Amino acid sequence: xxxxxxxxxxxNTLTGYAFIGLFCVGFICFTIIPILSSLYYSFCDYxxxxxxxxxxxxxxxxxxxxxxxxxxxxxxxxxxxxxVPLKLIFSLxxxxxxxxxxxxxxxYRAAYYLPSIVGGSVAIAIVWRQMFSGxxxxxSIINAVFGTHLxxxxxxxxxxxxxxxxxxxxxxxxSSMLNFLSGLKQIPVSLYESASIxxxxxxxxxxxxxxxxxxxxxxxxxxxxxxxGLTCFTQSLLITRGEPMNTTLFSAVYIxxxxxxxxxxxxxxxxxxxxxxxxxxxxxxxxxxxxxxxxYETDTRKGG
Amino acid sequence: MxxxxxxxxxxxxxVYHIGCLILAVMMLYPLxxxxxxxxxxxxxxxxxxxxxxxxxxxxxxxxNGWKGFSKITFGTFFKNSFIVASLxxxxxxxxxxxxxxxxxxxxxPGSNFWFACMMITLMLPFQxxxxxxxxxxxxxxxxxxxxxxxVPYFCGQAFFIFLDMQFIRGIPKDLDEAAEIDGCSAFGVFxxxxxxxxVPxxxxxxxxxxxxxxxxxxxxxxxxxKPENYTISLALxxxxxxxxxxxYGAMFAMATLSILPACVLFIFFQKYLVEGIATTGLKG
Numbered sequence: 001x002x003x004x005x006x007x008x009x010x011x012n013t014l015t016g017y018a019f020i021g022l023f024c025v026g027f028i029c030f031t032i033i034p035i036l037s038s039l040y041y042s043f044c045d046y047x048x049x050x051x052x053x054x055x056x057x058x059x060x061x062x063x064x065x066x067x068x069x070x071x072x073x074x075x076x077x078x079x080x081x082x083x084v085p086l087k088l089i090f091s092l093x094x095x096x097x098x099x100x101x102x103x104x105x106x107x108y109r110a111a112y113y114l115p116s117i118v119g120g121s122v123a124i125a126i127v128w129r130q131m132f133s134g135x136x137x138x139x140s141i142i143n144a145v146f147g148t149h150l151x152x153x154x155x156x157x158x159x160x161x162x163x164x165x166x167x168x169x170x171x172x173x174x175s176s177m178l179n180f181l182s183g184l185k186q187i188p189v190s191l192y193e194s195a196s197i198x199x200x201x202x203x204x205x206x207x208x209x210x211x212x213x214x215x216x217x218x219x220x221x222x223x224x225x226x227x228x229g230l231t232c233f234t235q236s237l238l239i240t241r242g243e244p245m246n247t248t249l250f251s252a253v254y255i256x257x258x259x260x261x262x263x264x265x266x267x268x269x270x271x272x273x274x275x276x277x278x279x280x281x282x283x284x285x286x287x288x289x290x291x292x293x294x295x296y297e298t299d300t301r302k303g304g
Numbered sequence: 305m306x307x308x309x310x311x312x313x314x315x316x317x318x319v320y321h322i323g324c325l326i327l328a329v330m331m332l333y334p335l336x337x338x339x340x341x342x343x344x345x346x347x348x349x350x351x352x353x354x355x356x357x358x359x360x361x362x363x364x365x366x367x368n369g370w371k372g373f374s375k376i377t378f379g380t381f382f383k384n385s386f387i388v389a390s391l392x393x394x395x396x397x398x399x400x401x402x403x404x405x406x407x408x409x410x411x412x413p414g415s416n417f418w419f420a421c422m423m424i425t426l427m428l429p430f431q432x433x434x435x436x437x438x439x440x441x442x443x444x445x446x447x448x449x450x451x452x453x454x455v456p457y458f459c460g461q462a463f464f465i466f467l468d469m470q471f472i473r474g475i476p477k478d479l480d481e482a483a484e485i486d487g488c489s490a491f492g493v494f495x496x497x498x499x500x501x502x503v504p505x506x507x508x509x510x511x512x513x514x515x516x517x518x519x520x521x522x523x524x525x526x527x528x529x530k531p532e533n534y535t536i537s538l539a540l541x542x543x544x545x546x547x548x549x550x551x552y553g554a555m556f557a558m559a560t561l562s563i564l565p566a567c568v569l570f571i572f573f574q575k576y577l578v579e580g581i582a583t584t585g586l587k588g
Binding site: 012013015016017018019020022023024025026027029030031033034035037038041048094097104107108109110111112113114115117118120121122123124125126127128129130131135136137140141143144171175178179182223227230231233234238251252255256259260265268269271272273275276279283 | 321327335337350351402418427456458460567570
């Protein structure tokens with residue numbers, strides 16, 4: 001009997017690894033080994049040409065005095081702090097508008113979702129540059145409507161450049177909207193019915209039923225959107241190029257420049273690790289705060 | 305009284321649709337502006353930016369843009385993108401299905417550990433592994449080839465593994481067991497029973513993967529270095545650099561062509577994409 005059991009155990013183990021083996025290999029080669037080497041390089045001077053030289057905490061200490069690093073962190077934070085909540089609020093509002101289906105719903109849904117599909121592409125980056133440039137779409141529309149002669153470049157001025165990127169992020173609210181829509185559909189109608197009988201107003205129903213029931217979706221979106229925001233690269237690189245005055249120099253772009261433009265690979269790795277640390281701390285805080293505000297229905301299997 | 309309420313309801317409905325339509329136009333306007341600008345005469349693109357439709361339609365931008373740069377036409381860039389996106393997609397979809405079956409149906413030591421590892425890959429910023437990956441590919445002689453853009457995807461992608469697992473869990477286990485009693489191995493169960501039943505998930509994965517790989521810029525930017533190997537994203541970036549070109553018409557024309565495949569897939573397979581996001585809750 002025991003012999004048979006252990007044979008079955010071996011068989012399951014081998015079959016299991018036969019199926020997930022590819023993942024294990026990929027994880028080791030493209031994730032774990034790179035993570036560990038990146039950690040090691042972050043303690044080194046490394047310019048690719050000569051071998052890495054271990055320098056202890058030198059890179060991390062240098063970060064404290066690196067003004068550009070702080071500027072890039074500030075820009076990244078500003079981007080996240082504005083784009084993530086705006087996007088979530090907006091996508092929740094639109095999801096509620098589309099909750100009641102009618103003949104037009106699928107058209108609206110498609111129109112609002114399409115930007116999420118193409119928003120990360122280089123093509124849209126090019127369009128965005130032309131939309132917000134001095135002689136671009138926005139100014140010519142304003143001038144045509146109000147008869148003004150505006151030629152301010154929204155991308156070129158320090159107070160507006162980052163907002164063009166925030167707008168681009170909010171423009172891609174479509175996939176969060178779909179998340180919220182499927183969350184809304186899972187709320188039992190009976191809850192609303194009994195609330196109406198008790199005479200609850202629409203505002204009450206929203207804050208007492210809809211919002212609490214959606215907190216798992218909000219929680220999940222908050223985490224994913226924040227990580228995506230903190231690591232935003234392409235848009236900043238292509239649309240504003242980190243300019244003007246480094247107001248849109250996001251951490252990801254700065255890390256890229258340090259590593260591949262100035263070939264300070266070790267220093268770049270140290271910056272990347274600080275970014276990772278920020279993400280870990282933020283995610284841990286969110287998970288910790290979960291039981292304060294995230295409402296999980298005990299009998300549903302799928303949380304968010 | 306009743307009549308008044310019915311009227312109010314109808315007005316409410318009209319307001320609702322007008323609001324939704326205005327928002328739809330605003331959402332689509334940047335795309336429409338790009339498409340129509342590509343048919344304007346190139347020197348009027350910015351001068352006539354405020355009007356959507358061209359005053360004079362022309363295809364010249366497409367002819368000029370297609371010529372590309374460094375004697376390489378956009379035909380090459382499209383071909384490169386197509387090769388990369390197809391192979392990476394095939395790898396990601398197939399391997400993710402295999403891996404998902406392992407996680408969802410087989411109990412073996414370490415499966416929870418590896419599942420946790422998979423969740424890590426969802427959250428890990430690429431910047432952390434960027435430098436070591438570059439060094440690895442350099443050592444392997446992969447830099448400048450399509451391999452870094454394709455091979456990693458043959459090891460599964462968390463989003464698709466997750467999606468497939470949701471589908472597999474919806475399939476009754478009795479089916480597997482019946483097949484096993486009939487002498488089917490785990491591989492037989494996967495190939496003959498599970499795979500045909502998760503086709504919708506595979507279609508969703510294929511569409512998402514192709515669109516993402518088609519639009520991917522960062523990997524191409526880091527790992528490709530010869531113009532004849534550039535994918536469409538990278539080529540478009542260089543084509544639109546202010547130092548390289550001020551031909552706005554051609555720029556818009558090639559930008560339009562570059563997102564055409566994604567838009568076509570979106571229009572025909574919208575249902576699958578929407579369902580994919582709804583089932584996994586991922587890709588927020």
